[in-house]
Each structure stands twice: as C-alpha cells, then as structure tokens.
Amino acid sequence: MKILVCISKTPDTTAKIAFTDNNTKFAEAGVQFILNPYDEWYALVRAIELKEADTSTILHLINVGGADADPIIRKALALGGDEAFRVNSDSRDSFYIASQIAEIAKQNNYDLIFTGKETIDYNGSSVGGMVAELLNLPYISLATKFTLAGTSCTLHREIEGGEEIDEVSLPVVVSCQKGVAEQRIPNMRGIMSARTKPLKVTEPVNADTLTSIDSFELPPPKAGVKLVPADKPEELVRLLHEEAKVF
Amino acid sequence: MSVLIFLDQSDGHVKKNSLEAACYGAKVAELLNTTAEGIILGTINDPASLGKYGLKKIHLVKNESLNNFDDAVFTEVIADAVKKTDAKVIIFSNNFNGKAIAPRLSAKLKAGLVSGALALPELSNGFVVKKNVFSGKAFANVSIKTEIKIISLNANAYKITEGNETAEVSELNVDIPPSKVKVKEVNKIVGEVPLAEAEIVVSGGRGLKGPENWGIVTDLAKALGAATACSRPVSDSDWRPHHEHVGQTGLTIAPNLYIAIGISGAIQHLAGVNRSKKIVVINKDPEAPFFKAADYGIVGDAFEVVPKITEAVKKLKGI
Numbered sequence: 001m002k003i004l005v006c007i008s009k010t011p012d013t014t015a016k017i018a019f020t021d022n023n024t025k026f027a028e029a030g031v032q033f034i035l036n037p038y039d040e041w042y043a044l045v046r047a048i049e050l051k052e053a054d055t056s057t058i059l060h061l062i063n064v065g066g067a068d069a070d071p072i073i074r075k076a077l078a079l080g081g082d083e084a085f086r087v088n089s090d091s092r093d094s095f096y097i098a099s100q101i102a103e104i105a106k107q108n109n110y111d112l113i114f115t116g117k118e119t120i121d122y123n124g125s126s127v128g129g130m131v132a133e134l135l136n137l138p139y140i141s142l143a144t145k146f147t148l149a150g151t152s153c154t155l156h157r158e159i160e161g162g163e164e165i166d167e168v169s170l171p172v173v174v175s176c177q178k179g180v181a182e183q184r185i186p187n188m189r190g191i192m193s194a195r196t197k198p199l200k201v202t203e204p205v206n207a208d209t210l211t212s213i214d215s216f217e218l219p220p221p222k223a224g225v226k227l228v229p230a231d232k233p234e235e236l237v238r239l240l241h242e243e244a245k246v247f
Numbered sequence: 248m249s250v251l252i253f254l255d256q257s258d259g260h261v262k263k264n265s266l267e268a269a270c271y272g273a274k275v276a277e278l279l280n281t282t283a284e285g286i287i288l289g290t291i292n293d294p295a296s297l298g299k300y301g302l303k304k305i306h307l308v309k310n311e312s313l314n315n316f317d318d319a320v321f322t323e324v325i326a327d328a329v330k331k332t333d334a335k336v337i338i339f340s341n342n343f344n345g346k347a348i349a350p351r352l353s354a355k356l357k358a359g360l361v362s363g364a365l366a367l368p369e370l371s372n373g374f375v376v377k378k379n380v381f382s383g384k385a386f387a388n389v390s391i392k393t394e395i396k397i398i399s400l401n402a403n404a405y406k407i408t409e410g411n412e413t414a415e416v417s418e419l420n421v422d423i424p425p426s427k428v429k430v431k432e433v434n435k436i437v438g439e440v441p442l443a444e445a446e447i448v449v450s451g452g453r454g455l456k457g458p459e460n461w462g463i464v465t466d467l468a469k470a471l472g473a474a475t476a477c478s479r480p481v482s483d484s485d486w487r488p489h490h491e492h493v494g495q496t497g498l499t500i501a502p503n504l505y506i507a508i509g510i511s512g513a514i515q516h517l518a519g520v521n522r523s524k525k526i527v528v529i530n531k532d533p534e535a536p537f538f539k540a541a542d543y544g545i546v547g548d549a550f551e552v553v554p555k556i557t558e559a560v561k562k563l564k565g566i
C-alpha cells in the first residue's frame with residue numbers, strides 16, 4: 001500500500017493579517033507559519049494510522065513550495081511518513097500546484113492520495129479535486145470518516161443537512177476534515193528520526209497557471225457593538241427588526 | 248456563448264444555494280450580454296418554473312443514475328454540456344457538491360476557477376472575482392486568465408430574486424460514464440433548517456453549562472425559523488451533534504444574522520462565522536472578545552435574557 005499526503009504551509013491561525021506592496025503581497029514579517037491544520041490533523045494522522053495498522057505501507061509526503069517550507073515538512077516527517085518531496089516553486093495557483101502533485105503521483109502509483117479540506121490562507125478547497133481529475137481517479141471531498149477494507153474503502157462525506165456514505169475501490173483521492181482522525185503531537189523519537197528521513201527537492205514541470213491574485217483587501221472595520229441593557233431584550237428585537245432588518 | 252449554471256438538486260428540488268447561483272449567473276449573463284442557462288442532472292419537478300430566477304433555458308440530463316452523486320461522472324456530463332451550449336462562464340454554488348465538482352471541471356477544461364466568490368465579477372480590467380481569504384479575515388481579487396471561467400459562489404452571498412418568466416426546457420443527450428463511487432446511504436436530518444443554508448443561526452457555547460440547558464437556544468431558533476449551531480467544545484463534549492460545530496475546524500457559515508449565546512469569541516470560532524452580515528452576542532462577561540466582532544450585544548445572563556428575547560420575537564411575529 002502506498003499513500004501520498006499533500007501538505008501545505010500556512011500562516012498560524014491567530015496570525016495578524018496585513019498586506020504590503022500596494023496590497024498585493026501578504027505581509028510575512030513576524031508571522032509564524034505552520035503545517036496547514038487540516039493536512040496535519042486529519043490527512044496526515046489518518047495516513048499514519050493506516051501505516052500503523054499495516055507496517056508495510058509506504059507513506060510519502062508532498063509539498064509544492066520554496067525552501068521556507070522545509071521546517072513544516074520536517075515536522076510532518078516527525079509525526080510520521082517515510083519520505084517527502086518538495087517541488088521547488090512559489091506558485092499559489094491551485095491548478096499549477098495540482099499539476100505538480102499529479103506529476104509526482106504518476107511516477108509512484110499511489111493507492112491513496114490524501115489532502116486537507118482547504119488551506120487556511122487561500123481557502124480554495126480545490127487542489128484535491130484537480131489532482132483527482134488530472135489522474136482520472138475518483139475523488140471524495142470533505143470526508144469525515146475513512147475506513148479501509150482490502151482494496152476498497154468506505155467514506156462518510158458531509159452533504160447539505162446530512163451525510164452520505166460512499167464505497168470506492170482504490171486508488172482514490174480524498175480531502176479530509178474533522179472526524180477523519182484526531183490531532184497528534186510529535187514525540188522525541190519522531191523528531192530525531194525526521195532529521196535523517198529523505199526530503200527530495202525536485203524542480204517543477206511545465207504547467208499553466210489559470211488565475212492570479214490582483215490584490216487583497218481588509219474588511220472595513222466594524223462600527224462597534226450597540227449594547228442593549230439586559231432588562232430590555234425587546235429593544236434588541238426591535239433593533240434587529242427595524243434597523244438591521246434581518247427578520 | 249452562454250453562462251451555464253449548475254443547479255444542484257436533491258429529491259427533485261433545486262437546493263437553495265443553487266438558486267442563489269442561478270440569480271447570480273443571470274446577472275453575470277446580463278453583464279456579458281448573453282443568456283443564462285441552467286443544467287440539471289437527475290430528475291426534477293417543474294423545471295420550466297426556474298425561469299423566474301432569470302434562466303432562459305434549462306438543460307436536463309435525465310438519468311436515474313444521476314440521482315447518485317459522483318463528482319467524476321458529473322464533471323464529464325457538465326464538460327460535455329459546456330461544449331454543446333458554448334458556455335464561457337460556468338457557475339456553481341460553493342456547497343458540498345460544488346466543492347467536489349468545480350475543481351475537477353477546472354482541471355478538465357483548463358478553465359480558471361475562483362472558489363467561494365462573494366461578488367459579481369469586475370469586468371473593467373479583465374475578469375476579476377472577489378473572494379474570502381485567510382478564513383474571512385481578508386478578501387482577494389482574483390483574476391481569471393482563461394477563455395472559459397468557473398466561479399463557485401459562497402452561500403448567502405447573493406440575494407434570490409424572482410420574476411415571472413418561464414424557461415425553455417430541453418433534454419441534453421450526453422454520454423454518462425460508469426460510476427466508480429457506490430453511494431451506500433444518504434442520511435438526512437429531517438425537519439431542521441440545514442445550517443449551511445440558513446439565513447438566521449442561533450448558536451450556543453460552553454456558557455450554557457450543559458446539554459440539558461439547550462432548550463433556550465432551540466426555542467429562540469424555532470421562533471426565528473433559524474438553524475442551530477455551537478462552538479467546538481460543545482460538540483467535542485457531545486452536548487450537541489458534530490454537524491452543528493462552526494469555526495475554523497467546523498463549518499463556515501455566512502447567515503444574515505448570527506446570534507452567539509455564551510460563546511467567548513475565540514479567533515478560531517470567529518473564523519467560521521465572521522462573514523455573517525449581523526452578529527448578536529449575549530454574554531455575561533463584558534470583556535468577552537466576541538463583543539468586538541458584534542453588531543449588537545447584551546451583557547447579561549443567558550438564562551434570564553434569552554427566554555425574554557424569544558418572547559419578544561414571538562410577540563412581534565404574532566406566534
């Protein structure tokens with residue numbers, strides 16, 4: 001069994017969001033970068049569990065990014081995983097990233113490809129579906145549960161007002177969210193062994209970019225909260241009805 | 248050329264978020280001087296009536312197998328329809344199925360995708376679509392550079408308006424590839440307003456102390472015709488079902504009104520709700536961070552305040 005987990009680097013959840021260069025670039029100064037939470041907690045941990053259940057499993061990680069992504073790749077290797085690929089590119093276009101991942105996947109014939117639900121910076125929720133299409137594989141998006149039985153798997157996915165249970169034969173691409181696994185913390189042995197695990201840097205293949213970000217904006221500041229006294233709840237209801245007009 | 252809108256259906260009805268996409272698509276078509284056409288996979292009641300959302304034509308791909316969702320099959324079918332209708336802009340709702348198909352179609356057609364669009368495209372300088380980034384803390388203006396363009400529209404980002412036209416309905420003959428995904432079960436929670444589609448959401452946090460106290464939340468939600476939600480520790484403790492969890496690790500919502508009861512307003516919670524148009528916070532702690540993100544607030548004990556709000560709503564609505 002061969003598994004590929006796609007991991008990305010994102011600003012920490014609590015990072016201050018600001019822009020430079022006439023609002024065209026994210027201001028990275030002073031920002032701490034982390035392994036994208038969905039990739040770490042759900043995609044990677046579920047893959048590690050599968051490897052623990054069947055130790056012959058080969059677990060690869062991939063990141064499309066610059067050398068500044070190496071620390072988060074090492075962290076992912078410390079959690080688990082046998083080796084990592086970094087495709088050396090700073091592109092942010094989902095199609096370009098997916099094309100690079102698909103290229104590595106074609107060379108290695110994975111049974112399972114896991115991604116996170118979305119990157120918490122650009123919130124595309126797109127790379128997984130694109131990889132699946134480029135490889136002509138089935139794709140289960142936003143899985144909340146994944147179980148393997150031989151060469152097929154059962155997945156739960158969220159739908160409007162409920163859930164769907166699907167059965168698919170491998171190989172398959174899955175985007176993972178809450179429910180698939182529980183967050184783990186790397187242990188000392190993992191951290192030590194991660195230092196010597198292979199991190200292979202490859203150059204990107206030619207691929208198109210289909211979109212580009214022209215500029216960023218911050219939301220207008222809130223006007224401030226209008227407080228209503230606790231003994232006048234009917235006043236709140238009046239404001240919501242007459243001023244905010246929400247019902 | 249045309250603007251093609253994918254109308255996601257369930258049990259013969261087009262989902263609410265797809266109706267928003269239809270109205271949005273009709274406006275995009277108007278801006279581009281062309282027509283808006285809808286495509287429906289599976290079986291549907293009264294497709295001609297969808298003309299009232301501004302759609303001139305409805306293309307039906309009627310096949311029992313399409314009542315089961317498979318993003319690969321849906322992508323093939325829609326790609327074929329794109330060719331047959333000469334669509335240059337394709338619009339999805341950024342709902343669960345939209346998130347599964349739109350990226351696939353983008354890769355298949357090499358058509359640039361903006362997922363989670365918030366506004367109409369800006370056409371004065373190319374084709375630029377505004378979307379949320381950094382979990383609602385900023386916006387990006389994204390330029391689509393390809394001839395065919397795909398937009399998936401965020402829930403509740405565009406208002407549904409109804410006219411009185413009817414659409415021309417025709418069946419589209421396309422090959423339906425075999426599915427590799429077997430849908431074994433579809434479990435729906437009946438009788439509740441689905442959180443992802445709700446215009447008003449009443450949400451409770453750890454301040455409510457325990458599941459036995461949720462009556463004040465559900466009573467208010469019922470009076471308002473709202474969906475219910477909760478913070479993460481609440482669903483983690485199984486006080487409420489997991490699908491109600493909103494925030495960074497849960498569902499992202501953008502209702503017209505979000506009422507937060509006994510929730511402190513941690514940044515990870517806000518990430519899931521800060522796109523709500525109006526936010527009301529009820530918390531006994533005047534220093535609770537949520538008040539900084541709120542439009543209206545009451546500093547007070549939820550157990551005293553909330554039932555009175557419910558009474559006032561009922562009185563106003565005459566129920």
Ligand SMILES: Cc1cc2nc3c(=O)[nH]c(=O)nc-3n(C[C@H](O)[C@H](O)[C@H](O)COP(=O)(O)OP(=O)(O)OC[C@H]3O[C@@H](n4cnc5c(N)ncnc54)[C@H](O)[C@@H]3O)c2cc1C
Nearest residue numbers: 452453454478479494495496509510511513515531532549
């Ligand atoms: C990486 C990460 C991801 C996370 N993802 C999420 C997420 O997706 N969603 C999420 O919600 N959280 C998430 N969290 C947790 C988040 O940081 C907070 O811990 C959580 O939101 C707190 O929940 P709460 O507001 O219900 O509880 P608390 O923080 O305990 O707040 C309870 C509030 O209730 C008030 N209160 C108490 N009694 C009363 C009363 N009688 N009347 C009125 N008010 C009262 C208190 O003043 C307090 O403000 C995440 C955390 C991390 C680290």
Ligand SMILES: Nc1ncnc2c1ncn2[C@@H]1O[C@H](COP(=O)(O)O)[C@@H](O)[C@H]1O
Nearest residue numbers: 006008064115116118119124125126127
């Ligand atoms: N640069 C990247 N390198 C590797 N994987 C990525 C990269 N960007 C996104 N992914 C994967 O694709 C998922 C969805 O990302 P996105 O489409 O950007 O929201 C992420 O959770 C990752 O698993």
